[in-house]
Amino acid sequence: xxxxxxxxxxxxxxxxxxxxxxxxxxxxxxxxxxxxxxxxxxxxxxxxxxxxxxxxxxxxxxxxxxxxxxxxxxxxxxxxxxxxxxxxxxxxxxxxxxxxxxxxxxxxxxxxxxxxxxxxxxxxxxxxxxxxxxxxxxxxxxxxxxxxxxxxxxxxxxxxxxxxxxxxxxxxxxxxxxxxxxxxxxxxxxxxxxxxxxxxxxxxxxxxxxxxxxxxxxxxxxxxxxxxxxxxxxxxxxxxxxxxxxxxxxxxxxxxxxxxxxxxxxxxxxxxxxxxxxxxxxxxxxxxxxxxxxxxxxxxxxxxxxxxxxxxxxxxxxxxxxxxxxxxxxxxxxxxxxxxxxxxxxxxxxxxxxxxxxxxxxxxxxxxxxxxxxxx
Amino acid sequence: xxxxxxxxxxxxxxxxxxxxxxxxxxxxxxxxxxxxxxxxxxxxxxxxxxxxxxxxxxxxxxxxxxxxxxxxxxxxxxxxxxxxxxxxxxxxxxxxxxxxxxxxxxxxxxxxxxxxxxxxxxxxxxxxxxxxxxxxxxxxxxxxxxxxxxxxxxxxxxxxxxxxxxxxxxxxxxxxxxxxxxxxxxxxxxxxxxxxxxxxxxxxxx
Numbered sequence: 001x002x003x004x005x006x007x008x009x010x011x012x013x014x015x016x017x018x019x020x021x022x023x024x025x026x027x028x029x030x031x032x033x034x035x036x037x038x039x040x041x042x043x044x045x046x047x048x049x050x051x052x053x054x055x056x057x058x059x060x061x062x063x064x065x066x067x068x069x070x071x072x073x074x075x076x077x078x079x080x081x082x083x084x085x086x087x088x089x090x091x092x093x094x095x096x097x098x099x100x101x102x103x104x105x106x107x108x109x110x111x112x113x114x115x116x117x118x119x120x121x122x123x124x125x126x127x128x129x130x131x132x133x134x135x136x137x138x139x140x141x142x143x144x145x146x147x148x149x150x151x152x153x154x155x156x157x158x159x160x161x162x163x164x165x166x167x168x169x170x171x172x173x174x175x176x177x178x179x180x181x182x183x184x185x186x187x188x189x190x191x192x193x194x195x196x197x198x199x200x201x202x203x204x205x206x207x208x209x210x211x212x213x214x215x216x217x218x219x220x221x222x223x224x225x226x227x228x229x230x231x232x233x234x235x236x237x238x239x240x241x242x243x244x245x246x247x248x249x250x251x252x253x254x255x256x257x258x259x260x261x262x263x264x265x266x267x268x269x270x271x272x273x274x275x276x277x278x279x280x281x282x283x284x285x286x287x288x289x290x291x292x293x294x295x296x297x298x299x300x301x302x303x304x305x306x307x308x309x310x311x312x313x314x315x316x317x318x319x320x321x322x323x324x325x326x327x328x329x330x331x332x333x334x335x336x337x338x339x340x341x342x343x344x345x346x347x348x349x350x351x352x353x354x355x356x357x358x359x360x361x362x363x364x365x366x367x368x369x370x371x372x373x374x375x376x
Numbered sequence: 377x378x379x380x381x382x383x384x385x386x387x388x389x390x391x392x393x394x395x396x397x398x399x400x401x402x403x404x405x406x407x408x409x410x411x412x413x414x415x416x417x418x419x420x421x422x423x424x425x426x427x428x429x430x431x432x433x434x435x436x437x438x439x440x441x442x443x444x445x446x447x448x449x450x451x452x453x454x455x456x457x458x459x460x461x462x463x464x465x466x467x468x469x470x471x472x473x474x475x476x477x478x479x480x481x482x483x484x485x486x487x488x489x490x491x492x493x494x495x496x497x498x499x500x501x502x503x504x505x506x507x508x509x510x511x512x513x514x515x516x517x518x519x520x521x522x523x524x525x526x527x528x529x530x531x532x533x534x535x536x537x538x539x540x541x542x543x544x545x546x547x548x549x550x551x552x553x554x555x556x557x558x559x560x561x562x563x564x565x566x567x568x569x570x571x572x573x574x575x576x577x578x579x580x581x582x
Contacts, residue, residue, distance in 0.1 A: 033480050035481040
């Protein structure tokens with residue numbers, strides 16, 4: 001009798017500890033796990049940027065890689081003058097521009113990749129030397145929006161103590177960029193460094209740099225403190241990303257807050273959600289269902305906000321069915337634990353890509369009959 | 377497949393009836409002679425393969441299949457230790473610790489059952505044919521998932537005694553792992569996972 005009592009106690013204890021908060025049943029998750037398509041790309045790559053041009057995808061992933069939109073093979077192309085350099089940023093501004101970085105010398109080079117003949121695997125590279133950048137500044141980052149390229153430079157200044165780096169932002173258009181001249185001074189002598197992101201709402205540019213937000217016309221950007229003041233933001237690490245959809249402006253912070261500006265005031269969309277650190281924002285339209293979803297890259301996968309819902313709330317596929325995945329699929333893929341810093345939405349082919357940090361390139365084809373992530 | 381499993385279960389049940397019917401009797405059984413007396417012990421090591429079979433959905437929504445093959449899961453490996461002490465002729469009680477590992481297309485599944493075990497040896501020297509039942513709890517992980525479930529593993533073996541102390545042979549063991557939810561959002565995700573273990577075994581008698 002004594003042993004039966006112990007057995008019952010042991011059983012109760014084990015069952016109590018078995019109440020683990022999984023996103024679904026373990027064997028259910030196993031039963032319905034779908035086999036993902038794992039392409040040839042290294043799943044440990046950091047994808048710094050992505051663009052599409054002439055029916056080819058281009059990624060900055062240490063190497064400059066490209067593949068046909070419907071192809072499977074990624075090829076590498078490197079400018080001759082960039083041997084030993086790594087590519088972590090690229091943009092599409094009438095042509096593909098890529099920035100290459102030398103890890104030893106900290107030297108940066110900007111190249112233009114003429115891709116009209118990319119279908120024959122020929123990319124013509126030419127280095128762009130922008131003469132208007134002051135000689136004591138070096139180019140370190142680029143971003144693009146509204147037909148303008150924004151260039152981020154760094155210089156070292158003499159200070160008694162503390163931060164001796166200062167940063168400037170310039171912009172140019174495609175024509176001027178090709179000529180390497182015609183820079184517009186946007187911001188000067190910034191002392192903060194962080195995410196550089198810019199978007200255009202059709203009238204104004206919105207640019208983040210570190211923990212500052214700027215807005216206005218090109219050449220007349222001014223600091224905008226309304227967002228931080230409206231929500232009493234504590235910007236320890238700064239902003240994560242800025243995104244415009246029409247006149248709506250979305251702004252994320254590294255502390256896991258998402259703000260929306262609709263022309264009147266900033267509102268906090270985060271609500272009661274407790275989000276991980278969030279980065280880039282992308283709005284995806286699932287054409288087959290006329291659904292608009294806001295995606296937020298995060299240090300642990302991503303979040304979705306179904307903009308069509310009556311009361312949109314942030315959802316991670318880790319905990320509930322979302323428009324792009326399910327807990328069963330999400331739990332079975334590394335993406336759920338990966339750092340996703342940005343997205344690339346191919347509107348022509350209705351595909352969304354999640355750009356991983358040491359986590360490869362994930363692709364979701366937004367099919368109407370079930371949306372799943374595969375990895376390139 | 378399902379008919380075969382049902383047949384196996386019926387066979388095990390019938391054999392179990394015989395086990396308890398014989399408990400306490402000192403006469404030869406119908407396969408051989410009494411070989412193990414109360415107080416004797418066995419220690420065995422197992423190593424082999426584990427085959428994912430199917431799941432049974434105990435609360436499947438209407439219109440969905442109740443039995444589904446576990447096609448997402450690969451052939452796995454299994455190993456274990458068992459200690460038993462005979463409390464009646466050829467009838468033992470003991471403890472079993474087993475671990476299995478397999479992979480799905482993206483994750484690793486591991487199950488580590490800790491079980492009480494009971495079994496009966498049919499002897500036809502130098503061969504012996506144990507049937508046994510392991511019941512306990514299994515500690516299961518699948519990627520980031522973790523759960524503890526009941527675990528029921530009936531099995532049978534065929535051993536050859538190469539010495540008076542050592543026997544080697546084969547085991548076939550069926551794993552029922554019920555993961556049942558009685559309330560909440562997961563009720564419809566209640567499944568009984570079924571696996572088949574085939575393993576080599578070495579048994580030390582002392």
